Amino acid sequence: MTTPLATAQIRQQESMVVLMTGHLPEIEADTVATLMESREINGANSHREWFVVLAGFVEDDQEYNPLGKHADALPVLNSLASDARKLGVRWLMFDADVSPTDGLAVYDW
Numbered sequence: 001m002t003t004p005l006a007t008a009q010i011r012q013q014e015s016m017v018v019l020m021t022g023h024l025p026e027i028e029a030d031t032v033a034t035l036m037e038s039r040e041i042n043g044a045n046s047h048r049e050w051f052v053v054l055a056g057f058v059e060d061d062q063e064y065n066p067l068g069k070h071a072d073a074l075p076v077l078n079s080l081a082s083d084a085r086k087l088g089v090r091w092l093m094f095d096a097d098v099s100p101t102d103g104l105a106v107y108d109w
């Protein structure tokens with residue numbers, strides 16, 4: 001089964017997929033900001049406008065999942081990151097100005 005993430009805007013050079021911030025629930029976006037501030041996850045942000053999160057990667061059949069320890073607090077983000085790793089994408093960018101990706105849930109906030 002193909003993931004909707006495969007139809008999103010993928011920037012191969014940066015190994016990044018660009019999604020609308022609304023593809024995450026508001027509580028998860030707030031949690032991401034808090035975890036970045038405390039340096040518990042890698043990324044950069046301009047809270048609520050855009051943020052970039054390391055999705056992890058697979059190398060030599062070993063998976064690096066930096067978000068795994070926050071799976072309970074970030075279930076939607078973890079699911080998107082898992083799909084990204086399967087596509088060979090290392091970074092997820094969420095941008096308020098991007099159009100929704102077909103097949104992905106959109107959360108109202």
